[in-house]
Every structure is written in C-alpha cells, then in structure tokens.
Amino acid sequence: MNKRLSVKxxxxxxxxxxxxxxxxLNTADQFKEVLNRPIKKVPSLRDITIANLFFENxxxxxxxxxxxxxxxxxxxxxxxxxxxxxxxGETLIDTVNNILAMKVDMVVMRHPNPGACVFLSxxxxxxxxxxxxxxxxxxxxxxxxAFSIREKHGDLQGxxxxxxxxxxxxxxxxxxIFCLKKLGAEVxxxxxxxxxxxxxxxxxxxxxxxxxxxxxxxxxxxMLRIQLERQDIKFFPSLREYSMQYGVNKQLLDSLGKExxxxxxxxxxxxxxxxxxxxxSGQSIILDQVENGVAVRMAVLYLLAGRTxx
Amino acid sequence: xxxxxxxxxxxxxxxxxxxCHQLIExxxxxxxxxxxxxxxxxxxxxxxxxxxxxxxLKKNNVACxxxxxxxxxxxxxxxxxxxxxxxxxFIIEDKNVILVDDVLFTGRTIRAGLDAMMAFGRPKDVELxxxxxxxxxxxxPIQAKYVGRTIDTIASEKVKVEWKEAGGEDHVWLITQx
Numbered sequence: 001m002n003k004r005l006s007v008k009x010x011x012x013x014x015x016x017x018x019x020x021x022x023x024x025l026n027t028a029d030q031f032k033e034v035l036n037r038p039i040k041k042v043p044s045l046r047d048i049t050i051a052n053l054f055f056e057n058x059x060x061x062x063x064x065x066x067x068x069x070x071x072x073x074x075x076x077x078x079x080x081x082x083x084x085x086x087x088x089g090e091t092l093i094d095t096v097n098n099i100l101a102m103k104v105d106m107v108v109m110r111h112p113n114p115g116a117c118v119f120l121s122x123x124x125x126x127x128x129x130x131x132x133x134x135x136x137x138x139x140x141x142x143x144x145x146a147f148s149i150r151e152k153h154g155d156l157q158g159x160x161x162x163x164x165x166x167x168x169x170x171x172x173x174x175x176x177i178f179c180l181k182k183l184g185a186e187v188x189x190x191x192x193x194x195x196x197x198x199x200x201x202x203x204x205x206x207x208x209x210x211x212x213x214x215x216x217x218x219x220x221x222x223m224l225r226i227q228l229e230r231q232d233i234k235f236f237p238s239l240r241e242y243s244m245q246y247g248v249n250k251q252l253l254d255s256l257g258k259e260x261x262x263x264x265x266x267x268x269x270x271x272x273x274x275x276x277x278x279x280x281s282g283q284s285i286i287l288d289q290v291e292n293g294v295a296v297r298m299a300v301l302y303l304l305a306g307r308t309x310x
Numbered sequence: 311x312x313x314x315x316x317x318x319x320x321x322x323x324x325x326x327x328x329x330c331h332q333l334i335e336x337x338x339x340x341x342x343x344x345x346x347x348x349x350x351x352x353x354x355x356x357x358x359x360x361x362x363x364x365x366x367l368k369k370n371n372v373a374c375x376x377x378x379x380x381x382x383x384x385x386x387x388x389x390x391x392x393x394x395x396x397x398x399x400f401i402i403e404d405k406n407v408i409l410v411d412d413v414l415f416t417g418r419t420i421r422a423g424l425d426a427m428m429a430f431g432r433p434k435d436v437e438l439x440x441x442x443x444x445x446x447x448x449x450x451p452i453q454a455k456y457v458g459r460t461i462d463t464i465a466s467e468k469v470k471v472e473w474k475e476a477g478g479e480d481h482v483w484l485i486t487q488x
Contacts, residue, residue, distance in 0.1 A: 030393040039429040042381035
C-alpha cells in the first residue's frame with residue numbers, strides 16, 4: 001500500500017490519485033477510532049501551527065477543521081475576512097504572507113473565488129488545504145461523503161450515486177463527481193435544466209431531469225442545497241415550485257420500494273431539498289457525515305503534515 | 311552473508327509456552343489482567359499468547375487488544391507513517407496490562423505504546439513481554455519483564471520474525487546487511 005500522498009497540498013480531488021483517496025480514507029478509519037476513545041486527542045501535530053482563513057462564511061467546515069486540528073494537538077489561529085485588513089484592500093498574497101511570517105506551517109482556506117487555493121499554492125511557501133473555493137472544489141467534503149458511503153455500503157466500486165439539486169453552483173457536486181468516479185462508482189446528476197451545466201456528461205456522469213427516475217436508479221442520493229447567495233438571476237420560478245419538482249419527501253421515498261440512503265452536505269433548507277421527516281429518518285446519514293468530517297480532516301492534515309520531502 | 315536462523319519452529323513454540331507459564335505465575339487466572347499487542351507485529355505474539363493461555367487455563371475470556379502507536383511516535387516527519395487498527399474492547403482502568411511486542415530494540419515503540427495506552431485509562435500495573443530482546447541497543451530506559459530470547463546484535467543487523475498467521479513458518483532470522 002502507498003504510504004505517502006502524491007501531492008503537497010490538497011487543492012482539489014482532481015489532483016489526487018485513486019491511491020491517495022484510499023490512503024486518506026483508510027487513515028480516517030483509524031482517526032474515527034481515536035475519536036471514540038476516552039481521550040480523543042493524539043500528539044502527532046503538536047509542533048505545527050495551522051491558520052484557518054475563511055474569506056467566506058462557514059459553520060460546519062470551520063468547526064470541523066478546528067476540531068480536527070485540535071484533536072491532532074496542532075495550534076490554530078482563526079481568521080475571518082469580515083473582521084480583517086482584507087476590508088482595507090490588502091491582497092490575498094500579502095494577507096497570507098503576513099500570517100506565514102508569524103511562523104505558521106499550514107493554511108486551511110475557504111475563498112469565494114474559484115482557483116484561489118491553486119493560485120496561492122504557487123506564490124507562498126506553505127502547505128495549503130482547500131476548504132472550498134467558490135463553485136469549484138470542496139475536496140474534504142467529497143472525501144467525507146465517500147467515507148460515509150463506504151461506511152454504510154462498503155466499497156464504492158459499482159455503487160450508484162445520484163447528486164441532486166443545484167449542480168451549477170455547487171463545489172460539492174464537482175468534487176464529489178471526481179472523487180466517486182476515481183473510486184469506481186457510477187454517478188448521475190439530477191436537477192432542473194437551468195441548474196445542470198451543459199457538457200457535464202463529459203465528466204462521465206449520467207444526466208437525468210426527472211427526480212423519481214434518478215431515485216429509482218440510485219443506491220445513495222446526495223441532496224445539494226439551493227445556493228441562493230450565488231444566484232444573481234432566477235434559475236427557477238419559485239422555491240415552492242422547486243421543492244415540488246425536486247424536493248424529496250417521505251411519501252416519495254416510501255413509494256420507491258427500496259431503501260435509498262439520503263445525504264446532504266448541509267446546511268439544510270428544510271422543506272426545500274428535503275422535508276424534515278426525511279432529514280431525521282433512519283435512511284438519512286446526514287449527521288454521520290458531520291461526525292466523519294472530523295476524522296477525514298484529521299487524516300488529510302496528518303498525511304500532509306507528515307509527508308516527508310525527497 | 312545469508313540470514314541466520316536464531317529460533318526454529320519447535321523452539322518458537324517452547325518459548326511461547328514458557329512465556330505463558332511465567333505470566334500465569336504472576337497473573338493467576340487473568341481475571342484482573344489484560345493483554346495488549348502493539349501494531350503491527352506485536353499483535354501476532356499477543357494473539358498467540360492469548361490462545362496458549364486459554365488452552366492452559368481452560369477458559370476462553372482472556373482479554374486481548376491491539377494498539378497502534380503511530381500517532382504517538384517520535385519519528386513523525388522522518389518517515390511516512392501509516393496507522394494500523396486499534397481495537398481495545400475492554401476497560402484498562404485499574405487492570406494489570408501486559409504490553410506485547412515481537413522485538414525490543416531501541417525502546418521507542420514501547421515509549422509510544424505507553425503513551426497511546428494512557429489515552430484509554432489508568433492501568434494499575436504495566437509489564438512488557440517481548441519475543442526477542444536486542445540487548446545493548448536501547449535508546450531509552452525501557453526493559454522487558456518477560457523475554458523469549460536475548461540476543462546481541464549491532465545496529466546494522468536486522469531481526470526478522472515470521473509468523474504462521476502471516477503465511478510463513480514460525481521463524482526468527484538474524485539478517486546482516488552488506
């Protein structure tokens with residue numbers, strides 16, 4: 001088995017090999033066990049300082065990264081764009097270099113612009129973890145989704161996964177497609193025509209516009225949030241119409257005659273993508289995803305920080 | 311130089327049997343004692359000791375777990391370290407813990423193992439069992455209480471323990487690197 005990631009940064013799933021993904025998921029298995037110990041903390045990264053730079057709002061991802069860092073004994077500094085010099089016009093490279101000058105070893109960054117992490121990795125001397133860049137990639141989310149599917153259904157080879165909702169604005173969708181394809185799963189995207197990008201078939205995914213058909217096909221449905229904050233024009237007439245066409249409710253699920261596992265990267269718009277009785281049902285693994293997020297992020301930070309240089 | 315066999319299969323069995331009898335002298339029926347094998351290779355010896363003890367004591371509930379030391383090692387970033395499974399399904403609080411590893415060399419793995427174990431509770435007493443003790447090569451003040459075979463080696467030599475469970479024969483080899 002491979003012992004070492006092929007990459008220095010985690011910029012996206014696209015840059016990872018299948019072996020890298022397996023290495024991360026297998027390492028996350030061990031961290032999940034650590035999180036169930038009486039003392040949920042290991043000293044591996046005690047000499048490392050990690051800066052969490054969030055240029056865009058986040059609750060789950062930021063808390064999850066911070067917990068992962070602390071459970072590895074790393075020191076952390078947090079930085080939110082809303083309360084910083086970015087408001088005064090400082091450039092991204094200057095901001096990051098100033099933080100690195102204070103002897104920070106790794107950067108976890110979320111940024112509204114696609115490619116911000118790739119850009120940064122070329123200009124600063126530090127390990128960078130992408131925590132979401134615009135509508136581009138959100139690699140740790142895709143890894144924790146894959147980890148959660150594997151935990152529930154075993155190896156992903158040949159599994160059928162439907163990604164449903166706002167594909168166009170979703171970084172989760174793109175990272176998930178790359179990740180699931182690399183692990184050998186079959187992927188379908190489903191949503192209103194206006195929210196499914198043209199030519200997405202070129203990524204090797206099936207496209208379906210009928211929610212019922214997508215659910216009948218799949219083993220796992222990953223429901224995406226409608227990202228109203230990224231929509232500057234109207235892509236569908238009203239939320240009510242969207243939820244009637246593409247919302248999943250208990251009645252629909254029960255009529256399928258098989259059990260489809262329901263996932264959601266959060267935050268949930270209850271009553272829009274999924275109804276409350278679905279989100280809180282036994283078919284949903286939404287809270288398992290959140291739990292697994294910490295273990296997967298610990299694995300990513302551990303493997304990047306521990307990577308020996310040639 | 312070709313590898314030298316320092317423990318052939320029949321001696322291997324006798325040695326493990328002796329270790330088990332020594333353990334019984336101290337731990338009686340094992341009602342207050344647990345065995346923890348250190349990953350990756352100490353687990354083979356731990357499982358073998360568990361099986362032998364259960365046969366001698368005629369019981370089937372000698373507690374035996376697996377502990378991975380990777381996250382506690384001091385050579386992180388010097389080599390690429392990939393963790394193995396940890397599985398401890400019992401309480402170690404106030405128990406007599408018997409740590410098990412195949413080869414005792416520098417003592418660094420045992421140090422990491424002691425730290426890792428403490429995350430599960432505060433044992434009453436901790437002892438160390440090893441199959442091979444490489445005398446005079448310790449970096450830390452750590453000694454085993456029960457030793458299968460003591461050997462004198464130099465740093466460039468390597469001790470390799472093979473297990474039936476890993477698809478070989480029960481062998482211990484001493485390999486001299488050119």
